[in-house]
Amino acid sequence: xxxxxxxxxxxxxxxxxxxxxxxxxxxxxxxxxxxxxxxxxxxxxxxxxxxxxxxxxxxxxxxxxxxxxxxxxxxxxxxxxxxxxxxxxxxxxxxxxxxxxxxxxxxxxxxxxxxxxxxxxxxxxxxxxxxxxxxxxxxxxxxxxxxxxxxxxxxxxxxxxxxxxxxxxxxxxxxxxxxxxxxxxxxxxxxxxxxxxxxxxxxxxxxxxxxxxxxxxxxxxxxxxxxxxxxxxxxxxxxxxxxxxxxxxxxxxxxxxxxxxxxxxxxxxxxxxxxxxxxxxxxxxxxxxxxxxxxxxxxxxxxxxxxxxxxxxxxxxxxxxxxxxxxxxxxxxxxxxxxxxx
Numbered sequence: 001x002x003x004x005x006x007x008x009x010x011x012x013x014x015x016x017x018x019x020x021x022x023x024x025x026x027x028x029x030x031x032x033x034x035x036x037x038x039x040x041x042x043x044x045x046x047x048x049x050x051x052x053x054x055x056x057x058x059x060x061x062x063x064x065x066x067x068x069x070x071x072x073x074x075x076x077x078x079x080x081x082x083x084x085x086x087x088x089x090x091x092x093x094x095x096x097x098x099x100x101x102x103x104x105x106x107x108x109x110x111x112x113x114x115x116x117x118x119x120x121x122x123x124x125x126x127x128x129x130x131x132x133x134x135x136x137x138x139x140x141x142x143x144x145x146x147x148x149x150x151x152x153x154x155x156x157x158x159x160x161x162x163x164x165x166x167x168x169x170x171x172x173x174x175x176x177x178x179x180x181x182x183x184x185x186x187x188x189x190x191x192x193x194x195x196x197x198x199x200x201x202x203x204x205x206x207x208x209x210x211x212x213x214x215x216x217x218x219x220x221x222x223x224x225x226x227x228x229x230x231x232x233x234x235x236x237x238x239x240x241x242x243x244x245x246x247x248x249x250x251x252x253x254x255x256x257x258x259x260x261x262x263x264x265x266x267x268x269x270x271x272x273x274x275x276x277x278x279x280x281x282x283x284x285x286x287x288x289x290x291x292x293x294x295x296x297x298x299x300x301x302x303x304x305x306x307x308x309x310x311x312x313x314x315x316x317x318x319x320x321x322x323x324x325x326x327x328x329x330x331x332x333x334x335x336x337x338x339x340x341x342x
Contacts, residue, residue, distance in 0.1 A: 056200050057105040058192075059129075061118060062089045063319040064179035065109050067326045068189045071214045073196060076203045080105055088293040089317045090264055092117050103127040106199050109192065113142065114176035133176075136191035137184040140175040140246055142262045175262055179316055180248035182218040182225070182330070189214045221327050226252060228334045232341050239276060240289040241299050242266075244315040254337070259302065264294035273302060280306045287340035289313035292320055311336060 058073060059080045060066040069079050082098045083089045092115045094102070102108055102118070103125050110122055111133045122130055133139070178184045193211035197204030229236065229252040236254045238245075243258035257279055260266040268276075279285060280302075288303040288310050290296035296310065303310040313336060314320060314329045324332070 056107065056196055058196075059102050059105045059108040061092060061109075061115055062111070062179075062317050064185065064316055064326060065111075065188075066319070068185065068192060068214070069109070072189050072193050072207055072210045074206065074210065076200060076206070077196065083318070085318065087318075088264060089115060091115075094118070094121065099125075103129070105129055107131055107192070107195055109133065109188070111174075111176040111178070113174045131191060131195050133178060133188055134174055137178060137187040139178055140250060141173055142175045175243070175246050177244045177262075177315070178247055179326070180245055180330075181251045182222045183251070184247065185326070186211075186215040186218040189218075217327065221330060222251075225330065225334050228331075228338060229254065232338055234341075235283055236337070236341060237279070237283045237285055238287070238289060238337055238340060239279065239285055239299075239302075240313055241291045241294045241296065244291065244317075245313070248333075259288075259298055264291070268298060273298075276302055277306055280308055285340075287311050287336075289336075289340075291315045293317050311340075313337070 055075070056073065056077045057080055058069045058077050059082075060069045061081060061083055066079055066081055069077060073079070080101060082094060082102070083092055094117045099121055102121060106129060108118075108122070108127060108129045109131050110118060112119065121127075178188070190211045193207040196207045200207075237257060238254065239257045239259065241258070242260045242264040243256060243262050244264075245254075245256050248254060249256040257276065259268050259272070259276060280288075286308055288299045288306075288308050290299035290310055290312055291314070292312060293315060296312075300310045302308075313333055316326065316329055319325075320329075
C-alpha cells in the first residue's frame with residue numbers, strides 16, 4: 001500500500017448507494033423522515049458495508065478529518081466527504097441519500113457539536129460505525145479558556161457537563177475545532193488507525209505505521225509552532241470572526257477574542273462591538289482577522305472603525321488551496337499572528 005503524502009488533495013465523494021433525493025436533510029426534516037421510517041427502509045435496501053469493493057469507507061466532514069484519513073488510510077480507504085467545496089461545514093445539510101451513505105460507511109469520524117445534521121443523524125440512528133472524537137482526545141468546552149478547562153479537569157466536571165447546553169450555543173458542550181492543536185490531531189489519527197485495523201486486519205500494520213509517522217510529523221509541527229509563538233514577548237491577543245482558534249490559544253499561550261462565539265452565524269451585539277473596540281485600543285491590536293468560510297463583513301467593519309487592518313486567517317475547515325496541506329496552513333496562520341504583534 002502506498003502512503004498518501006500530506007500534500008494530497010482532499011478527494012471528492014465517490015460513491016452513492018441509492019439515487020439522490022432532492023430534499024435536504026435539516027434538523028426538522030430529519031426528524032420527520034425518521035418518524036416515517038423512510039430512512040430505515042432505505043438502509044435495509046442498501047446492503048452491507050463497502051459493498052462496492054472500494055476498500056474501507058471513512059466519513060470525514062471537514063478538511064482536518066479528511067487529512068487524517070488520507071494519511072492513515074492511504075489507498076486502502078475511500079473517503080466520503082458530504083461537504084461541498086466553498087461551503088461552511090458548520091451549516092452542512094444532508095440529503096436522505098447522503099444520510100444513508102454515512103450510516104452505511106465503515107467509519108464515521110464524528111465531532112460532537114460541530115454539524116447539527118450529523119449530530120441528529122447519530123442521535124436518532126445510533127449507527128455502530130461512529131468514532132467519536134471527544135472519546136479519543138480531551139476537548140475544550142465551548143467558550144472556555146485553557147485555565148477553565150484545566151479547572152474542570154481538576155474537579156472531575158467532565159461528566160457533570162455531559163448533556164448540558166453551554167451559554168445557549170447549539171453546538172453542544174464541546175468546542176469542535178480540535179485540529180488547532182497538533183497533538184490532538186495525532187491522538188485522533190492513532191484512534192482511527194486502530195479502528196481501521198479492526199476492520200481490515202490485513203492492513204493493520206500499515207495503518208499503525210502511518211499513525212506513528214503522522215504522530216512524528218505532528219510533534220515536529222508542534223515544536224515549530226511553539227518556537228514561533230515563543231519568539232513574541234508580551235501579550236498575544238488576536239481578534240477573529242468566530243472562536244475557531246481556542247485550541248491554538250490554549251496550546252501556545254495566546255489570547256483569542258472572537259467577534260462571535262463558536263457558531264460563525266451568530267451576530268455580535270452593539271455592546272460586543274464596543275467591547276471589541278476597547279480591546280483593540282487597550283491591547284494595541286493591529287489586525288482583525290476574518291475567515292473565508294465565514295462572512296468577513298463584520299470583521300472588516302470593525303477594522304475600519306478602529307484603524308486596524310483586516311486580514312484572512314485560515315480556519316482549516318475547508319482546504320482552500322490544494323497545494324497547501326494542514327501543516328503548511330498551520331505555519332502560515334502562526335506567521336500571520338506573529339506579524340500582527342510586531
